[in-house]
Amino acid sequence: MDGEQMTDATLPKLGALVDVPNEPGAKKPDPIVVGDDISRQFGGLRAVDVGHIEIQRGVITALIGPNGAGKTTLFNLLTGFDQPDSGSWTFNGQPIHKVPAFKVARRGMVRTFQLTKVLSKLSVMENMRLGATGQMGERWWMAPFRFLWEGQEREITERADELLVRFKLDAKKEDFAGSLSGGQRKLLEMARALMVDPELIMLDEPMAGVNPALKQSLLGHVKSLRDEGRTVLFVEHDMDMVRDISDWVIVMAQGRIVAEGTPAAVMADQRVIDAYLGAHHDTDLSDLDEAAIAEQVMTEIQEGE
Numbered sequence: 001m002d003g004e005q006m007t008d009a010t011l012p013k014l015g016a017l018v019d020v021p022n023e024p025g026a027k028k029p030d031p032i033v034v035g036d037d038i039s040r041q042f043g044g045l046r047a048v049d050v051g052h053i054e055i056q057r058g059v060i061t062a063l064i065g066p067n068g069a070g071k072t073t074l075f076n077l078l079t080g081f082d083q084p085d086s087g088s089w090t091f092n093g094q095p096i097h098k099v100p101a102f103k104v105a106r107r108g109m110v111r112t113f114q115l116t117k118v119l120s121k122l123s124v125m126e127n128m129r130l131g132a133t134g135q136m137g138e139r140w141w142m143a144p145f146r147f148l149w150e151g152q153e154r155e156i157t158e159r160a161d162e163l164l165v166r167f168k169l170d171a172k173k174e175d176f177a178g179s180l181s182g183g184q185r186k187l188l189e190m191a192r193a194l195m196v197d198p199e200l201i202m203l204d205e206p207m208a209g210v211n212p213a214l215k216q217s218l219l220g221h222v223k224s225l226r227d228e229g230r231t232v233l234f235v236e237h238d239m240d241m242v243r244d245i246s247d248w249v250i251v252m253a254q255g256r257i258v259a260e261g262t263p264a265a266v267m268a269d270q271r272v273i274d275a276y277l278g279a280h281h282d283t284d285l286s287d288l289d290e291a292a293i294a295e296q297v298m299t300e301i302q303e304g305e
């Protein structure tokens with residue numbers, strides 16, 4: 001996949017969504033992920049309760065919803081970082097719901113993590129090397145066979161160097177990750193996830209803590225992931241980003257998928273409005289048209305973050 005600029009191929013992929021109904025759980029023409037009856041309970045709280053979900057291959061899908069809707073929990077489940085109470089899902093047609101996280105990543109489905117304190121104390125380059133799972137040199141019994149893993153080590157370093165140049169972090173490679181700005185951290189999270197050359201990259205709030213000057217550059221990087229043939233799924237509260245770059249939007253509320261569709265359709269969808277209306281009983285709906293209400297509610301959610 002590396003190096004292939006698939007911009008020409010992107011257009012037919014986007015076109016494939018035209019006939020998909022704007023319905024929760026809608027079937028897609030070429031899904032990379034298909035999940036059924038996925039549930040996760042914390043005590044008495046059903047954090048995730050998804051009947052059916054499909055993620056279309058080769059496009060950018062946004063996962064939105066109010067705080068506590070279950071978005072992160074669903075991310076954790078799909079990528080093997082948490083275990084469901086029930087449910088099954090496939091990646092590229094292969095069941096993956098019982099596969100541990102590191103193997104899910106090797107198969108090509110990777111999620112970003114916000115940099116933790118521990119990773120902040122590693123250099124940018126060390127963070128990149130951590131992103132490359134399954135190096136032979138990690139296995140103690142391979143140590144005597146240095147000739148076998150030295151080549152791989154070199155490849156990892158070359159790949160990390162290339163990605164750091166692409167994300168304009170090469171000048172920072174020896175710096176502590178903790179010294180990076182919010183936007184640079186987001187770029188590092190993305191670059192690190194790309195170390196395993198994933199088919200599906202799942203971004204957790206890529207715009208959180210990013211200053212406005214870096215936002216455009218970040219948006220460009222996310223689009224470039226799609227344009228080189230990857231599938232992108234991201235959780236985000238920044239509605240400008242959702243509007244700007246997503247090809248498809250899935251809305252969660254109280255653990256369930258309550259709406260799906262193109263960004264324009266979703267922002268004017270009554271179910272989306274209803275999902276957020278708990279805090280808006282006083283709004284006089286008769287005074288506003290549907291799209292205006294959606295716009296207002298979305299803005300309030302965004303401002304509330």
Ligand SMILES: Nc1ncnc2c1ncn2[C@@H]1O[C@H](COP(=O)(O)OP(=O)(O)OP(=O)(O)O)[C@@H](O)[C@H]1O
Nearest residue numbers: 042045046047065066067068069070071072073074
């Ligand atoms: N480990 C946990 N233990 C107990 N409750 C949890 C745990 N993780 C999540 N929850 C609860 O599950 C619900 C869903 O949380 P989740 O973080 O998935 O929502 P979210 O949509 O990602 O929210 P946000 O947009 O605020 O990040 C919330 O009510 C949350 O408090």
